[in-house]
Amino acid sequence: MSKLNTVFNLDKVINTNSDLTINEEGLLNIKYSGTTASDESNSQLKGLITRDGDYLHIKLEVKFSLNNECSRCLKITKSEESIEVIEKLYLKNQNEYDLDFNNDLIDIYPILSEKVIDSISLVTLCSSECLGLCSICGKDQNLNKCSHEEKNLKESPFSSLSELDL
Numbered sequence: 657m658s659k660l661n662t663v664f665n666l667d668k669v670i671n672t673n674s675d676l677t678i679n680e681e682g683l684l685n686i687k688y689s690g691t692t693a694s695d696e697s698n699s700q701l702k703g704l705i706t707r708d709g710d711y712l713h714i715k716l717e718v719k720f721s722l723n724n725e726c727s728r729c730l731k732i733t734k735s736e737e738s739i740e741v742i743e744k745l746y747l748k749n750q751n752e753y754d755l756d757f758n759n760d761l762i763d764i765y766p767i768l769s770e771k772v773i774d775s776i777s778l779v780t781l782c783s784s785e786c787l788g789l790c791s792i793c794g795k796d797q798n799l800n801k802c803s804h805e806e807k808n809l810k811e812s813p814f815s816s817l818s819e820l821d822l
């Protein structure tokens with residue numbers, strides 16, 4: 657499997673007003689606080705890039721798999737995601753993604769990564785009842801609930817974790 661292509665020649669779109677059909681498949685490696693998008697199964701990128709006057713219209717659908725890391729117990733759960741990317745970029749000026757339309761080849765990766773990261777929620781839980789990891793020994797409390805004595809706290813290699821303000 658190869659990396660998802662996000663570099664397109666927009667010369668014709670910009671200079672002759674012809675539409676560019678996008679249909680790509682490949683690995684999309686976007687990571688955000690433990691959660692990773694499509695780094696081991698193919699993602700799909702489909703849609704159209706067109707020009708309308710001084711604007712470039714990007715309308716794409718991105719399908720990808722997500723490895724969601726639970727914010728409490730760090731367990732990974734997989735999910736299939738599909739997002740719409742709709743952008744209208746002014747051609748005559750700088751744009752928020754710093755795409756330089758004087759070049760023929762434009763990499764739309766910054767747009768994709770922003771939209772994918774937007775779709776990843778900051779706090780992912782494997783279950784709303786997830787008990788997380790033990791702050792003393794680091795074991796998954798969903799599997800087996802620890803009952804430590806308070807005096808062991810200082811001796812534990814994980815005791816510093818509970819003192820960190822994360």
Ligand SMILES: [Zn+2]
Pocket residue numbers: 726727728729730731781782783786787788
């Ligand atoms: Zn969990």
Ligand SMILES: [Zn+2]
Pocket residue numbers: 790791792793794795802803804
């Ligand atoms: Zn423990």
